Amino acid sequence: MAKLVSLADGVADLVHDGDVVALEGFTHLIPFAAGHEIIRQRRQELTLVRMTPDVVYDQLIGAGCARRLVFSWGGNPGVGSLHRFRDAVQHAWPRPLELEEHSHAGMANRYVAGASGLPFAVLRGYTGTDLPRHTTNIRPITCPFTGETLTAVPALRPDVTVVHAQRADRAGNVQIWGITGVQKEAVLAAHRSLVTVEEIVDELEPVPGQVVLPGWAVSAVAEVPGGAHPSYAQGYSVRDNDFYRAWDAVSRHRDTFRAWLDQHVYRAGAVA
Amino acid sequence: MSERSERTIRHRGVSETNAMADWTADEMMTVAAARQLRDGVACFVGIGLPSTAANLARATHAPNLVLIYESGCLGAKPDRLPLSIGDGILADTADAVVSVPEVFNYWLQPGRIDVGFLGAAQLDRYGNINTTVVGGDYDAPKVRLPGAGGAPEIAASCGEVVVIVRQNPRTFTERVDFVTSVGYGSGPGERERLGLRGGGPRLVITDLGVLEPDPVTCELTLTRLHPGVTPEQARAATAWDLAVAERLTTGEPPTARELAVLRALEATKHGGRGEPRRPPP
Numbered sequence: 001m002a003k004l005v006s007l008a009d010g011v012a013d014l015v016h017d018g019d020v021v022a023l024e025g026f027t028h029l030i031p032f033a034a035g036h037e038i039i040r041q042r043r044q045e046l047t048l049v050r051m052t053p054d055v056v057y058d059q060l061i062g063a064g065c066a067r068r069l070v071f072s073w074g075g076n077p078g079v080g081s082l083h084r085f086r087d088a089v090q091h092a093w094p095r096p097l098e099l100e101e102h103s104h105a106g107m108a109n110r111y112v113a114g115a116s117g118l119p120f121a122v123l124r125g126y127t128g129t130d131l132p133r134h135t136t137n138i139r140p141i142t143c144p145f146t147g148e149t150l151t152a153v154p155a156l157r158p159d160v161t162v163v164h165a166q167r168a169d170r171a172g173n174v175q176i177w178g179i180t181g182v183q184k185e186a187v188l189a190a191h192r193s194l195v196t197v198e199e200i201v202d203e204l205e206p207v208p209g210q211v212v213l214p215g216w217a218v219s220a221v222a223e224v225p226g227g228a229h230p231s232y233a234q235g236y237s238v239r240d241n242d243f244y245r246a247w248d249a250v251s252r253h254r255d256t257f258r259a260w261l262d263q264h265v266y267r268a269g270a271v272a
Numbered sequence: 273m274s275e276r277s278e279r280t281i282r283h284r285g286v287s288e289t290n291a292m293a294d295w296t297a298d299e300m301m302t303v304a305a306a307r308q309l310r311d312g313v314a315c316f317v318g319i320g321l322p323s324t325a326a327n328l329a330r331a332t333h334a335p336n337l338v339l340i341y342e343s344g345c346l347g348a349k350p351d352r353l354p355l356s357i358g359d360g361i362l363a364d365t366a367d368a369v370v371s372v373p374e375v376f377n378y379w380l381q382p383g384r385i386d387v388g389f390l391g392a393a394q395l396d397r398y399g400n401i402n403t404t405v406v407g408g409d410y411d412a413p414k415v416r417l418p419g420a421g422g423a424p425e426i427a428a429s430c431g432e433v434v435v436i437v438r439q440n441p442r443t444f445t446e447r448v449d450f451v452t453s454v455g456y457g458s459g460p461g462e463r464e465r466l467g468l469r470g471g472g473p474r475l476v477i478t479d480l481g482v483l484e485p486d487p488v489t490c491e492l493t494l495t496r497l498h499p500g501v502t503p504e505q506a507r508a509a510t511a512w513d514l515a516v517a518e519r520l521t522t523g524e525p526p527t528a529r530e531l532a533v534l535r536a537l538e539a540t541k542h543g544g545r546g547e548p549r550r551p552p553p
Contacts (some may be wrong), residue, residue: 026372027358051372052421075418077356078319082418089416101404103420104342105376112373124381128454128466129424134410149467178363179343182372187477209369234360240356 002172002195002218004218010194010222012036014116015046019159021057022049026181027077028234031164032056033227036265039063049158051107051182052077055230055247056086059265061097062257068098070156072107074208079244083251096145101135106153111182113155114189120152127151161190164228165213166235168197169204172215177207178234184211187218198236207235286403295526297479298438298500299534302328304528305322305389305436305477313386314338314427319357322389323437324537327353331533338383342422344370345389348463352540376422380429383469388430392437393417394448397491397512398462399435399455399473401427402448410450420452432474439478480506486515493517499525 005013014065015021015038023031035056038046048057054077060066062084074085085215088097102110109121122141132138132151141152163183165176174195177181187193195213204212215221225236230243252262292526305325309315311334317326327350330337339348343358347367354362363369370379379385397433403423407414425546427433433455437443463472473492474541484498493515494506499522508513526534 027356028343030364071419073418073421074416077358078354081416083449086416090413101419103424104422105374105381105425108373108376112377123377123425124467124469125425127428127468128451128457128462129420130410130451131420131424144417179345179358179369180362180371181343181358181509185373220415232360234363234464239356239359 001123002168002174002215004170004172004200005220005222007033007196007222007227008041009225010034010220011041013217014160014192015041015043015047016159017043018045019043019052020047020049021158022156022158022161022186023163024050024161024163024177024181024186025228025231026052027239028181028232029164029176029228030231031162031182031196031227032229033224034162034194035060036160036240036268039265046272047165047221049156051087051104054082058082058247058251058259061085061088062094062251063261063265066097067095067167068100070100070102070106070107072102076244076247079239079248081134083248084257087254096168101131102138102153105115105158106138106151108182108185110153110156111185111189113153114157115185118155120154122150122152125151125246157159158186158190158191160194161186161194162194162196162229163187164196164224164233166197166233167199167201167204168195168215168221169201172218172221173204173271174213174215174218174221175204175207175210176213177210180209180211180266184213187213191218192219194219195221197221198222198225198227198233275306289547295314295531297498298525299436299531301436302534303476304482304498304523305434305529306332306530308434308477309337309387312336312338312386314395315387315389316340316342316380316385316422316430317389318342318391318423318426319354320391322391323357324534325436326389328530331537332530337432340375340379342372342375344372344375346370346375346379353537355528355541359414376425380424380425382421383429383431385429387433388421388433388470390433390435390453392424392443392483394443394445395435395437395476396445396448396455398457398459399433399476399485399492400448400451400457401453401455402450403452404450406449415439423453427455427472428468428470430470435473435476435551437476437478439480439506439509441509444510444512446512449486456485460488460490491515494520495521496521498523499531
């Protein structure tokens, strides 16, 4: 049964220095508030996993929390580059960042294998690209039935996955709808999980297209209204496109980024 | 279109040629790309120029175009341009919203999607695409780009690929610094050897014209110019020795309707300040 916790307690209990941490949410429902709490608690040496390390990982990388990044697309969607990510890769600032790079199809299948309790996943992917030269976790495999050569990628098993959802009930059953991305797979693939939600309600009213994560499959739930901002929660908020555009200038220089981090994360305090 | 990109085009002199016309080279490129999308086909759409062109097609000659976004939105029908592939308008208007593993495994991988629509940071004469790193080496690149996203499997598995990209010698390069997505590899027969099941790049649409693979050599060949562009301009914007078709044609300029619809779409790209909405009843 999932525990109902504060965000600060949830991160303190579940996210440890050196962990493999996945924050998922495909454009929609990105757990920004939890990312900020990880920064505030000064977590170090994390291996950050995420299909689309966008602005939230730009912030974690720029804050120096990450040693390694496992990903498939690192940009500011619709805007351009991630400047903190680029600074880390190109100039090792604030510290060097190791990369393990995949395609979306590969990453999605790695989570599926992790959620399924399998050691690896099989797909038609990566063939002829330069990715397998640099990512040793992409290997050819022969189909035992047809003899065809396919691609294998190992299961992802994060120490902890963090996602944001619309709501949960008091037993910690979590309800997600709209673009549900890879969150279900990422939670089920992980050893521990923290779900932040817009609200905790007495009863979950069914919604078309919903995904429900049973409370007994989740470690902890924290109520964090607006916890996906500047991303959004369908039914509760819309995407703050202006923030994504503004991030380009904020993140372009180390000093403006540090000032932002200081004002909006370190001094902001935890959302209880 | 951003102010910056319009400025770039003016500097290159294309707009001088079009000084009498009331459209930009980027608008011509987007219109030319939209015209290539046949009504009723299923199209895997990346954000940016591909999404703009696909939505223009759907709002003009191809109302039944099926837009598929990698966020899992199948058959999205947005009435404004999304800023990202996961904007709420896509889920709100989709025939179905599926998980990300499902969109790649059930829909893209088996070849259910007719057209893949991609951009590029670098492109070579065989339509191989780089969106990963430019300059230096992989571990210490001069420029780190976003990376692969869905593109390698889109390029491999869609029935055909349409690339939309501004043409200049840095982008149209002799060798891509990294093969993120395979076009025709090193030439004829390579896709078959690799076991790639989709047809590969059918068209490359730029701000200067249209390139198509030669049926024998697979080399991208300039087959059409936009109005007011010369073959010399296209050659100068290409780092390799650009092949030009014997029967080089000139495309039609944007119609008043195409321009009006495109500009109305572009005007919808802004907005979305994160105002809270009430939860559903």
